[in-house]
Amino acid sequence: MPLLGRQRMSPSVLSKSRNAPSHRRGLRRPLSSFLCRATALAPTTPIAVSPPPRSNSHLASSPHSYYHYTSILQSCVAAGSLRAGRQLHGRLLVSGLGSDTVLATKLVDLYAARGHVGQARRLFDGMPKRNVFLWNVLIRAYAREGPRETAVQLYHGMVEHGVEPDNFTYPLVLKACAALLDLKTGREVHECVLGTRWGEDVFVRAGLVDMYAKCGCVDDARAVFDGIAVRDAVVWNSMIAAYGQNGQPMEALSLCRDMATNGVWPTIATLVSTISAAADAAALPRGRELHGFGWRRGFWQQDKLKTSLVDMYAKSGWVQVARVLFEQLMKRELVSWNAMICGYGMHGHADEALELFNKMRAEAQVTPDNITFVGVLSACNHGGMVKEAKYLFGLMVDVYSIKPTVQHFTCLVDVLGHAGRFEEAYDLIKGMSMEPDSGIWGALLNGCKIHKNIELGELALQKLIELEPEDAGNYVLLSNIYAQSGKWENAAKVRKLMTNRGLKKIIACSWIEFKGRTHGFLVGDASHPRSDEIYEELERLEGLMSDAGYVPDTMPVFHNVGDDEKRNMVRSHSERLAIAFGLISTPPGTKLLVTKNLRVCEDCHVVIKLISQIAQREIIIRDVNRYHHFVNGECSCKDYW
DNA sequence: ATAGGGTTAG
Numbered sequence: 001m002p003l004l005g006r007q008r009m010s011p012s013v014l015s016k017s018r019n020a021p022s023h024r025r026g027l028r029r030p031l032s033s034f035l036c037r038a039t040a041l042a043p044t045t046p047i048a049v050s051p052p053p054r055s056n057s058h059l060a061s062s063p064h065s066y067y068h069y070t071s072i073l074q075s076c077v078a079a080g081s082l083r084a085g086r087q088l089h090g091r092l093l094v095s096g097l098g099s100d101t102v103l104a105t106k107l108v109d110l111y112a113a114r115g116h117v118g119q120a121r122r123l124f125d126g127m128p129k130r131n132v133f134l135w136n137v138l139i140r141a142y143a144r145e146g147p148r149e150t151a152v153q154l155y156h157g158m159v160e161h162g163v164e165p166d167n168f169t170y171p172l173v174l175k176a177c178a179a180l181l182d183l184k185t186g187r188e189v190h191e192c193v194l195g196t197r198w199g200e201d202v203f204v205r206a207g208l209v210d211m212y213a214k215c216g217c218v219d220d221a222r223a224v225f226d227g228i229a230v231r232d233a234v235v236w237n238s239m240i241a242a243y244g245q246n247g248q249p250m251e252a253l254s255l256c257r258d259m260a261t262n263g264v265w266p267t268i269a270t271l272v273s274t275i276s277a278a279a280d281a282a283a284l285p286r287g288r289e290l291h292g293f294g295w296r297r298g299f300w301q302q303d304k305l306k307t308s309l310v311d312m313y314a315k316s317g318w319v320q321v322a323r324v325l326f327e328q329l330m331k332r333e334l335v336s337w338n339a340m341i342c343g344y345g346m347h348g349h350a351d352e353a354l355e356l357f358n359k360m361r362a363e364a365q366v367t368p369d370n371i372t373f374v375g376v377l378s379a380c381n382h383g384g385m386v387k388e389a390k391y392l393f394g395l396m397v398d399v400y401s402i403k404p405t406v407q408h409f410t411c412l413v414d415v416l417g418h419a420g421r422f423e424e425a426y427d428l429i430k431g432m433s434m435e436p437d438s439g440i441w442g443a444l445l446n447g448c449k450i451h452k453n454i455e456l457g458e459l460a461l462q463k464l465i466e467l468e469p470e471d472a473g474n475y476v477l478l479s480n481i482y483a484q485s486g487k488w489e490n491a492a493k494v495r496k497l498m499t500n501r502g503l504k505k506i507i508a509c510s511w512i513e514f515k516g517r518t519h520g521f522l523v524g525d526a527s528h529p530r531s532d533e534i535y536e537e538l539e540r541l542e543g544l545m546s547d548a549g550y551v552p553d554t555m556p557v558f559h560n561v562g563d564d565e566k567r568n569m570v571r572s573h574s575e576r577l578a579i580a581f582g583l584i585s586t587p588p589g590t591k592l593l594v595t596k597n598l599r600v601c602e603d604c605h606v607v608i609k610l611i612s613q614i615a616q617r618e619i620i621i622r623d624v625n626r627y628h629h630f631v632n633g634e635c636s637c638k639d640y641w
Numbered sequence: 642a643t644a645g646g647g648t649t650a651g
Contacts, residue, residue: 070642077642105642136643171644206645237646244647269647276648308648338649374650407651439651 069097073106077113085110089123099128105137112141130161136168143176151176152185167198174207178214186211190224202228206235213242231262237269244277250518252277253286268299275308282595282622284316285513303329307336314343317593317620317627334366342375347627348636350383370402377411381418382626384640389415406432410439417447418640422456438467449481450640457481472503473598510574510596512582521577530581537580538571545610553603573604575621583615591618599623599641609633 069092076085089107092098104127111120124130124138135158142151155173158165165173170193177186190208198204205228212221225231225239236259243252256274259266266274271294278287291309299305306325313322326332326340337360344353357376360368373396380389393412396402409432416425425444429436441460448457461478468474475498482491511520519528528534542550552571575596582592600608600623612619613633621628629636 074642102642109642133642140643166643168644175645201644203645208645210645232645234646239646241646267646272647274647279648304648306648311649333648335649340649342649369649371650378650405651410651 066097066100066103069103070106073103073110077106077110080110080113082110082114082116101127101129101131101134105133108134108137108141112137112145115145117141117145130158130163132158132163132166132169135163136166136172139169139172139176143172143179146179148176148180152180152182155189165192165196167201167204170198170201170204171207174204174211178207178211181215183212183215183217186215200229202230202232202235206238209235209238209242213238213245216246218242218246218248231264233259233264233267233270236262236264237267237273240270240277241273244273244280247280249277249279249281249283253281253283266293266297268294268302268305271297271299272304272308275305275312279308279312279315281518282316282593283513283518284312284318284593285516287312287316289516301330303331303333303336307333307339310336310343311339314339314347315622317347317591317622317629319343319347319349332363332365334369334372337366338369338371338375341372341379345375345379345382347629348379348382350379350385350388353379354388368396368400370396370405370408373400373402374407374411377408377415381411381415382637384415384418384638386415386419386421406434406437406439409436410443413440414443414446417444418450420447420451420453422447422451422453426456436463438464438471441467445477446641449477452484454481454485469501470503472498472505475503476505506598508574508596508598510578510594512578512592512594514582514585519578519581521574521581523574524572525574525577528577528581530584533584534577534580535572537584538576541580541611541614542571544614545607548610548614550606550610553606573601575600575604576607579608579611579619582619583611583617589617591620593620593622595622597624599625600628605635605639605641609635 069088072088073085076082076088085107092100092103092107097103104123108120108123111117111123120138120141124134127134135154139151139154139158142148142154152173155165155169155176158169170189173189174186177183177189186208189211193199193204193208205224208224209221212218212224221239221242225235225242228235236255240252240255240259243249243255252274256266256270256277259270271290275287275290275294278284278290287309291312294300294305306329310322310326313319313325322340322343326336329336337356341353341356341360344350344356353376357368357372360366360372373392376392377389380386380392389412393404393408396408397404409428413425413428416422416428422444425447429440429444432440441463445457445460445464447453448460458478458481461474461481464471464474465478475494479491479494479498482488482494508523509520511518513519521528525531526535575594578594579592582590582594586592600621605628608619608621608628608630610633611617612630616632619630621630626637626641628641
């Protein structure tokens with residue numbers, strides 16, 4: 001790199017003289033300030049924009065000059081030395097420079113950065129004149145440190161004081177709105193911006209995209225995004241993250257492709273967001289592609305990228321690979337521990353999850369948080385460990401002083417329900433400090449289903465239907481419970497209620513990735529190009545299964561149709577089609593990963609166990625609740641799910 | 642002098 005050339009063009013040098021405040025422009029710059037510049041520009045300094053030297057002894061000759069103070073203050077800000085800054089603040093007041101906005105801005109910055117927002121505020125309040133810079137710096141302090149409401153109040157305050165917000169103000173306020181999930185103010189700011197000359201600004205637009213995304217309005221975010229004529233990497237990243245954070249991982253993945261097509265190079269943030277989307281979509285081939293891309297771009301040793309890969313491999317069923325990457329991390333942050341622990345938990349590797357949790361506590365570099373406990377508690381739950389779950393819950397409350405959320409209670413209810421300890425589970429629900437939500441009742445219901453506890457199951461379902469009157473799945477479950485216990489009339493009644501309310505069951509769908517493409521299947525789907533072969537394969541397998549004594553269970557089909565038809569409906573369940581497709585299109589021995597939008601039905605569970613044995617394949621089904629690993633005729637859920 | 646994007650659970 002031509003060092004000298006870069007120094008000459010250094011924007012900081014140019015802008016410093018050009019932007020000097022008018023009342024200072026007439027001042028003859030003391031030699032000391034040139035000395036300071038010269039030091040900063042000396043060829044030995046790696047870059048021209050590096051902070052001024054910490055030692056300012058060479059400036060002592062002109063102790064009261066403006067440049068003297070800006071220079072020292074700048075080093076204080078860079079070094080974060082609060083004490084020196086305070087001393088200087090005192091001297092500024094004495095020397096009559098106390099009302100200078102440039103100096104005040106730097107001081108506000110310093111105080112805020114060191115966590116003394118109150119002090120920054122007092123300084124701000126004491127200023128006779130406040131320009132837009134000063135307002136912005138204080139807003140930034142509150143937008144970063146909180147309380148973020150204050151950032152929004154300050155924004156309103158500056159407008160009332162007749163100071164016009166600029167292209168720096170809007171992104172700051174929008175960031176505060178995003179953090180507060182304050183959509184109302186966010187929209188107001190949007191309206192406001194449109195009337196100013198900053199409506200087209202990339203930074204402002206990026207702020208709007210992010211604000212809408214964080215508030216859950218992906219479509220509004222997209223509308224803003226689409227209106228941007230020239231998009232840079234950050235704006236693309238914001239939009240990709242918007243999809244990922246709002247449960248649309250496939251959109252995020254395709255947008256990443258569009259970004260590359262538009263000639264914008266993915267950054268590390270792009271990869272982290274996209275890999276996380278691939279994790280959510282269980283798109284292992286795509287995730288591996290991104291892994292390779294990150295490697296080639298030279299991001300391979302960055303921990304944040306690795307953490308997203310840990311999550312991606314774990315969610316795609318490659319827990320061991322996730323562990324290898326986890327071990328490679330330079331520094332294990334809380335998020336990395338959580339990703340790995342949760343990864344073990346969701347696959348039912350309860351022992352490994354707990355072992356890692358203990359290791360985390362022993363290393364004591366990070367403290368477990370509420371997410372860690374969701375991870376270990378759900379691990380216990382998949383492993384049926386009641387004692388451990390109760391112990392961990394106590395540990396969380398007593399030792400770590402973490403207030404249990406509904407999710408923690410849900411895990412506990414789940415584990416108790418699994419074990420058939422309904423009294424305890426129900427007492428726990430009744431003793432909760434918050435209103436039980438649908439997750440709690442769903443967990444209780446799940447236990448009731450396993451242990452055929454009709455009484456409590458009915459109650460849980462009534463609650464569920466109250467809470468989610470639009471969710472057809474609840475009605476189906478209730479009718480299934482009645483049917484299982486032979487109460488056909490009740491079953492019919494519930495189904496009628498469902499039709500009367502105009503509710504339709506969500507159509508089951510399963511998908512599998514193959515050669516970078518997602519192959520989706522609906523129930524009874526015949527639209528796949530290889531459909532004939534898929535059904536042939538299923539028939540072949542069924543023949544082998546009947547030889548092994550398998551009889552189809554048509555219980556989950558309640559339509560008023562004949563037995564043969566019921567049989568056909570079960571045999572063409574979406575997950576079976578996806579598995580059959582996987583079997584005929586991959587070499588023997590390849591592990592299959594199928595994702596499903598609902599739960600796996602009982603009959604499919606039996607069938608997939610058999611397929612894993614007959615075809616000698618490891619099959620992983622990721623259903624809406626959990627993972628099932630089928631190996632050699634057995635499932636990791638041990639038939640409890 | 643100041644500004645926008647990224648990972649864990651649900």
